[in-house]
Ligand SMILES: Cc1cc2nc3c(=O)[nH]c(=O)nc-3n(C[C@H](O)[C@H](O)[C@H](O)COP(=O)(O)O)c2cc1C
């Protein structure tokens with residue numbers, strides 16, 4: 058799917074989607090780290106018909122594989138995020154809409170599937186609040202606050218390509234203010250826990266923090282009353298050299314101690330990767346680039362295809378490991394290779 062996407066994309070846009078920060082160590086390591094885990098299956102457990110349904114914040118999803126928020130789907134396919142949302146809705150999972158989407162959240166919502174909204178809190182609080190209200194009004198079911206980006210990562214492919222902004226005709230439609238002007242997305246170096254407390258007062262939606270890697274931050278997330286944590290390094294696009302997400306997961310799971318759902322993204326490319334993440338304590342995973350490859354290759358069908366394949370592989374993996382449902386995937390079913 059990646060090869061088909063690459064053949065279709067402008068090379069600078071391929072680099073924007075595929076690339077990471079710095080030497081791309083973390084980008085590579087997210088995938089490689091899954092190679093270091095091995096499954097220790099159970100036998101004679103009569104897994105029967107598997108049941109992949111996953112509850113999150115009161116909604117039931119058909120699969121624990123969600124669509125990570127990624128920017129600029131209009132670069133991948135003319136139907137952009139609307140096509141992505143259709144593919145996700147078809148498989149019965151959540152699409153997390155990026156704040157940097159090239160389609161308005163109201164139109165993405167027309168695909169009918171469950172949406173969450175990803176937020177970069179802006180220094181302008183009045184505007185930030187208006188974006189949150191807009192996402193709520195469009196029917197988004199949770200807010201995913203990206204906390205790993207006080208400044209933008211150094212993406213050398215984009216610097217080399219001179220890829221700085223969207224081409225004419227594409228805009229960050231959810232950055233329109235009440236005068237109709239489209240604002241630039243600001244990264245806020247002053248973002249701190251007080252902003253999370255402020256957000257808690259602004260919205261009744263569940264709040265997830267995306268980009269937690271350190272167990273101390275996971276404990277603070279619990280203390281601040283957030284509703285979920287996404288173990289993520291932004292797909293290796295922010296700080297290069299950061300720990301791979303599946304390697305960071307166990308300590309975060311231990312710190313949270315079951316008080317919040319923990320999700321993971323980064324390097325999930327196979328159903329067996331999902332299986333390993335769930336066995337290590339994640340409730341669900343999100344996929345970024347594979348969804349973009351599906352979108353670029355085949356639009357909504359390609360997105361559906363990618364999500365369905367991961368789900369089918371997970372289903373088969375569950376049966377072969379002796380599990381009937383995600384909750385049966387316990388930590389004893391995986392070992393780290395020496
Ligand atoms: C092209 C691209 C754009 C992204 N845009 C956003 C974004 O707007 N907001 C955000 O929180 N994360 C963004 N991310 C990070 C993803 O949500 C996710 O953390 C990452 O892609 C997961 O890794 P994977 O691509 O290996 O599955 C982006 C990632 C990519 C590849």
Ligand SMILES: CCCCC(=O)C(=O)O
Pocket residue numbers: 128157242291294
């Ligand atoms: C202003 C767009 C930010 C997109 C993003 O988060 C990424 O490219 O990783």
